[in-house]
Amino acid sequence: MAVQDLDVAAYCLRLGDDALVLAQRLCEWAARSPQLEEDVALMNLALDLLGQSRSLLTLAGEREGAGRDEDDLAFLRDEPDFVNAQLMELDNGDFGRTMARQLLVSAWSLPLWDALVTSTDPDLAAIAGKAVKEVAYHLDHARSWVVRLGDGTEESHRRMQAGLDEVWPYSFELFESDDLLQRLVERGVAADPAALQPIWLATVSEVVAEATLSLPETDWRPAGGRRGTHTEAFGYLLAELQHLHRSHPGVSW
Amino acid sequence: MVTTVEQVREVLASVHDPEIPVLTIDDLGVLRDVAVDGTHVTVTITPTYSGCPAMDEIRADIVTALAAAGLDDAEVRTELAPAWTTDWMSEDGRRKLREYGIAPPGELLLQIGRRPEISCPQCGSSDTEEMARFASTSCKSMWRCRACREPFDHFKAH
Numbered sequence: 001m002a003v004q005d006l007d008v009a010a011y012c013l014r015l016g017d018d019a020l021v022l023a024q025r026l027c028e029w030a031a032r033s034p035q036l037e038e039d040v041a042l043m044n045l046a047l048d049l050l051g052q053s054r055s056l057l058t059l060a061g062e063r064e065g066a067g068r069d070e071d072d073l074a075f076l077r078d079e080p081d082f083v084n085a086q087l088m089e090l091d092n093g094d095f096g097r098t099m100a101r102q103l104l105v106s107a108w109s110l111p112l113w114d115a116l117v118t119s120t121d122p123d124l125a126a127i128a129g130k131a132v133k134e135v136a137y138h139l140d141h142a143r144s145w146v147v148r149l150g151d152g153t154e155e156s157h158r159r160m161q162a163g164l165d166e167v168w169p170y171s172f173e174l175f176e177s178d179d180l181l182q183r184l185v186e187r188g189v190a191a192d193p194a195a196l197q198p199i200w201l202a203t204v205s206e207v208v209a210e211a212t213l214s215l216p217e218t219d220w221r222p223a224g225g226r227r228g229t230h231t232e233a234f235g236y237l238l239a240e241l242q243h244l245h246r247s248h249p250g251v252s253w
Numbered sequence: 254m255v256t257t258v259e260q261v262r263e264v265l266a267s268v269h270d271p272e273i274p275v276l277t278i279d280d281l282g283v284l285r286d287v288a289v290d291g292t293h294v295t296v297t298i299t300p301t302y303s304g305c306p307a308m309d310e311i312r313a314d315i316v317t318a319l320a321a322a323g324l325d326d327a328e329v330r331t332e333l334a335p336a337w338t339t340d341w342m343s344e345d346g347r348r349k350l351r352e353y354g355i356a357p358p359g360e361l362l363l364q365i366g367r368r369p370e371i372s373c374p375q376c377g378s379s380d381t382e383e384m385a386r387f388a389s390t391s392c393k394s395m396w397r398c399r400a401c402r403e404p405f406d407h408f409k410a411h
Contacts, residue, residue, distance in 0.1 A: 037385035037395065044387040051304025055333065122334070129336035130303045133411050134391075141386055 004065035008121055010180055011190055016056030017084035020074055023049035024241050025092055034095055048134040055127045075245035079235055080228035087170035089234040097163030099145040104171045106139035107203040115191035143207050150211025161213050168216040173223040261287045261294055264322045271310045272390050275353040278311060282341025294327040299337045302391045339411045356407040371407050373398035
């Protein structure tokens with residue numbers, strides 16, 4: 001039943017790593033959120049992302065055909081083997097910065113999954129059919145916080161803008177193309193990143209305007225996550241994620 | 254003894270959602286298909302949300318219930334497509350939810366920032382407000398009724 005397809009495996013690994021790493025970051029808010037309801041909300045978002053990641057990493061393993069399952073891929077790869085966008089791994093910072101990242105990511109993943117619903121890979125399309133409905137809620141959640149904090153007090157406005165300014169440069173990586181993506185777009189498997197950018201920018205601009213914030217202007221475009229280059233913060237995240245599994249291989253409850 | 258699909262469905266009517274015990278997996282729309290080949294039973298289920306932690310338990314409950322009915326040769330398959338939707342929840346399921354104190358799913362959230370109109374499952378008033386978009390599980394949101402002052406969960410349209 002498993003069909004080997006290394007390009008599809010590599011693409012699923014990127015999307016699976018995006019979801020896994022962002023889920024892990026969001027979990028750092030457990031018991032530290034500004035409100036009890038927000039604790040629950042962030043853990044629900046993380047749970048959705050973790051579920052998406054499990055499906056994607058499982059599919060990546062199947063298409064790779066080397067016998068690796070979701071646990072092997074999540075727990076037994078080192079930093080340079082992870083191909084998530086750097087935006088996902090950035091430190092949470094304050095709540096405003098976390099919500100800025102959440103807005104930029106969700107405004108990208110909604111049109112992404114929407115496009116992948118019609119992917120020519122039926123298993124990827126099936127995962128997309130579920131994910132698109134989940135991230136619609138994620139985008140709505142991020143939007144409401146960015147507006148509330150941006151259009152709030154002088155202090156909340158200042159911090160929301162600062163958070164947006166800090167994470168903004170990392171959004172460019174989401175729209176980069178490369179040989180792998182070009183091949184997969186041609187086959188109708190992957191979403192064309194260039195086609196997602198105008199949709200993303202329209203959503204983000206609308207929210208930013210409603211929040212009385214301004215779109216950051218910068219030429220700095222850090223990237224490299226898709227090739228295994230990561231920020232300093234990533235190693236610490238991975239250590240926490242993998243510590244238990246690596247210390248006690250095969251451990252179960 | 255010949256195993257029939259009807260027989261299997263009858264057994265599965267005793268398998269409930271562990272998070273919302275008033276609903277069977279059939280009420281919820283999680284049960285997608287039952288196939289019987291001789292004595293071999295294949296049950297196909299679909300997850301509500303990608304990360305729904307109840308799926309493992311549901312899978313185990315199905316196998317246990319079938320084994321208790323003497324159907325040892327059972328297999329549970331998980332299929333993602335077509336993606337589960339709250340539209341698959343039965344009318345009976347919606348009624349049971351309301352009686353249990355959970356407002357059943359309303360309209361699907363199609364536009365960002367739009368709030369669905371939800372009636373209070375306690376007093377029926379439509380004078381309600383959302384307190385939090387996410388609640389005890391991913392599939393619910395937290396609401397309160399301004400008329401009877403009771404808080405309640407709403408099963409989100411999905």
